[in-house]
Amino acid sequence: MKQTMKAITVYGPYDARMEIVPKPEATGDMIVAKVCRTGVCATDTSIYTGDSSFIRSGEIKYPCRFGHEWAGIVEAVGPEVKNFKPGDRIYTDNFVTCGKCEACQTGDYMSCPSIWSVGTVNCWDGCYAEYMQMPERHCFHLPEELSMDExxxxxxxxxxxxxxxxxxxxxxxxxxxxxxxxxxxxSAWLAKYYGAGRVILVGRTEEKLQIALQIGADFVINSRKEDAIAAVKKLSLGGKGANMVIETSGSPQALKDGMACAARYARISVVSFYERNIDDIAIDPLVLGCFAMVGAAGRYGNAPEVCEIMRKNPVKLTPVVSHHVPFEKTLEMFENDAEYRKTRIKAIITFDE
Ligand SMILES: [Zn+2]
Ligand SMILES: [Zn+2]
Incomplete structure (x- = not known):
């Protein structure tokens, strides 16, 4: 008899169901791991509500077995798996490749034409589930210094x-x-790790801003209470504005504010998805200021590299975990998103050990 497990699938806006589905099998080069922690991402919420631009564009399709942030313990390995065994603690890439095409053969996994994204576009079954199946080439050992939350x-x-x-x-x-x-x-934690002289975080919720100070931000600005553009300029070293702007909020206003307080030659990294296009961004200041504006969405190789920084950096990231929610209460959490959102930085789903 086939073994089963519980997994959550989103069938349409506000229609997520926890179901009994077949448990994945450890065939070929596949690893099957018991999921121990699943991180709740804004992308997951937008798949749940249907507000994701990728849902509107048809790139993310219902039904969607979502969830892409997780860590777990290997339960079984396929006959071709070489470097993992049952009991190993693992984390993985957030995408899966075919492993056979020309791009994959040269290790340029991001160019694999049949790439699956875990829990999103061209969906590889995600981690709101008791078990995950991933090919060995996308699995990594979780160092013993790091917790499952990390x-x-x-x-x-x-x-x-x-x-x-x-x-x-x-x-x-x-x-x-x-x-x-x-x-x-x-991002603030990494900026400090990389040696920035001053790191400022702009947000709208006092309790969350206090956490930023704990993990390394030098100053925080509550944009509900003060003029964030003026405040950033005033706090910036030499009063010249920010040399690097990192927009992670998905708010069009934050992107505009970030451009307005950038110093000449600033790097502007956009690390967020926006629910809609923004049609009133002033481009001339970008040209005149010689800004470098780049999109950042992750790529192959990042996960183990940043894991190593997490292992070495004495400043722990764990204060960003604002909630632990048992797997059985996941649907309830999505239904009450507005309530969680007030205090949520990163909610993490926990599973029975
Ligand atoms: Zn995510
Ligand atoms: Zn491929």
Whole structure:
């Protein structure tokens, strides 16, 4: 008899169901792991509500077995798996490739034409489930210094990490981060790790801003209470504005504010999805200021690299975990999203051991 497990599938806006489904099997080069922690992402919420731009564009399709941030314990390995065994603690990439095409053969996994994203576009079954199946090439050992919660934070950290690609920061640099979600917090944490002289985080919720100070931000600005553009300029080293702007909030206003307080030659990293296009962004200041504006969505290789920073950095990221929610209460959490949102930085789903 086939073994089963519980998993959550979204069938349409506000229609998520916890169901009994077949448990994946450890065939070929596949690893089957028991999920221990699943991180709740804004993307998951937008799949649940239907507000994701990828739902509107048809790139994410219902039914969707969502969830892409997780850590777990290997339960079974396929006959071709070489470096993992049952009992190993693992985290994974947030995508799966075919492993056979020309791109995959050269290790350029991001160019694989049949790439599946875990729990999103061209959906690989996600981690609001008791078990996950992933090919060995996308699995990594979770260092013993890191907790399972931290393991589930590696995926959002691997996205934030992309914001810094090609950037060198010094003690003369000011970095401003917009957004108090996990990616915003982790961006501030990374900016400090990379040696920025001043790190400022802009948000709208006092309790969350206090957490930013705990993980390394030098200053926080509550944009509900003060003029954030003026405040960033005033706090920036030399009063010249921010040398690096990281927009993680998905708010069009935050993107505009970030451009308005950027210093000449600033790097502007956009690490968020926006529910809609923004049609009144002033481009001339970008040209005149010689800004470099880049999108950052993560890429192959980021996860183990940022994991190593998490292992080495004495400043722990765990304060960003604002909630632990048992798997059985996941649907209830999505139904009461407005309530959670007030205090949520990163909610983590826990599973019975
Ligand atoms: Zn995510
Ligand atoms: Zn491929």
């Amino acid at each position: 393991g589930a934070l590696i995926e959002p950290a691997s996205i934030a990490y992309d914001a810094f690609r090609g950037v060198t920061l010094t003690e003369k640099d000011t970095v401003v981060v917009y957004g108090t979600g996990a990616i915003g917090m982790i």
